[in-house]
Amino acid sequence: xxxxxxxxxxxxxxxxxxxxxxxxxxxxxxxxxxxxxxxxxxxxxxxxxxxxxxxxxxxxxxxxxxxxxxxxxxxxxxxxxxxxxxxxxxxxxxxxxxxxxxxxxxxxxxxxxxxxxxxxxxxxxxxxxxxxxxxxxxxxxxxxxxxxxxxxxxxxxxxxxxxxxxxxxxxxxxxxxxxxxxxxxxxxxxxxxxxxxxxxxxx
DNA sequence: CGGATCAAGGTATACTTCAA
DNA sequence: TTGAAGTATACCTTGATCCG
Numbered sequence: 001x002x003x004x005x006x007x008x009x010x011x012x013x014x015x016x017x018x019x020x021x022x023x024x025x026x027x028x029x030x031x032x033x034x035x036x037x038x039x040x041x042x043x044x045x046x047x048x049x050x051x052x053x054x055x056x057x058x059x060x061x062x063x064x065x066x067x068x069x070x071x072x073x074x075x076x077x078x079x080x081x082x083x084x085x086x087x088x089x090x091x092x093x094x095x096x097x098x099x100x101x102x103x104x105x106x107x108x109x110x111x112x113x114x115x116x117x118x119x120x121x122x123x124x125x126x127x128x129x130x131x132x133x134x135x136x137x138x139x140x141x142x143x144x145x146x147x148x149x150x151x152x153x154x155x156x157x158x159x160x161x162x163x164x165x166x167x168x169x170x171x172x173x174x175x176x177x178x179x180x181x182x183x184x185x186x187x188x189x190x191x192x193x194x195x196x197x198x199x200x201x202x203x
Numbered sequence: 204c205g206g207a208t209c210a211a212g213g214t215a216t217a218c219t220t221c222a223a
Numbered sequence: 224t225t226g227a228a229g230t231a232t233a234c235c236t237t238g239a240t241c242c243g
Contacts (some may be wrong), residue, residue: 052233064233154211164212165233185213193212 051108051196053097057110059196063190065089068162070174076144076177078137081130086189090129092116095199115199125159125198132157144175144182151183159195162187 051063068075071085081087096112117126139155140162152173154163165188175181 050232061233062230067230070229161211163210166213 023152049093050096050098053099053196055109057097057099057200059097059193062161062193063191063196064165065160065191067165067186067188069186070177072173072182074178075137075140076175078134081133084133086133087117089189090191091118095196097196113199121202125202128158129160132160136160136162140182144178150180152187159192159198161190161192163190164188 024164049063052060066085066089071111074084080151093115095113095115097113099108115122115125117129135157136155140152143152143155144150152162154161164185166185173182173186175182
């Protein structure tokens with residue numbers, strides 16, 4: 001693989017490639033014949049994720065998974081992991097690292113990694129993610145009930161985390177379970193860099 | 204003590220859907 | 224048909240911590 005971005009797209013598509021942050025991922029979806037739709041899943045059975053890395057494939061950023069404002073009460077009530085929107089998003093994904101060093105025309109895609117949590121070899125990974133999920137749910141509850149402002153804050157597992165993700169005007173998160181706002185701005189699940197490192201090692 | 208590194212939180216832009 | 228709403232793509236800034 002190691003396809004150069006400049007060889008794949010035209011000038012118009014390159015416009016604003018740096019400022020338009022998700023542009024690379026959208027272009028890739030178009031290149032493989034997908035539409036940029038807000039459907040839950042990119043493919044019929046899984047997700048496509050791109051992420052910035054260095055030239056050797058080392059991840060440089062956490063990777064966004066999904067916003068939590070619409071599933072907050074599932075989390076607080078510790079809904080079964082395998083029934084969550086989160087699991088639906090991460091159970092089968094195609095991870096494509098993209099090196100963004102230097103001139104955007106010279107950015108390039110690195111070999112993809114396909115991760116299906118139902119594969120035998122990913123048993124350990126799946127177990128860890130499940131553990132992280134319940135751990136994070138618990139942290140959210142504790143935060144809501146005991147933090148100074150009564151709001152949720154960054155909660156970490158080993159491989160995933162929840163932290164703020166919003167822009168003005170903010171979208172506060174309302175919990176029906178607590179019958180009040182539990183954050184003044186939206187939050188989201190992210191893969192930590194440890195996740196990317198893990199799947200690169202266990203490919 | 205000052206520069207480097209890292210995590211957390213905050214911000215910017217694009218696209219589709221859907222309602223007016 | 225048009226624009227707001229909603230979710231997507233990560234990127235950027237700041238402040239804390241680490242390390243010589």
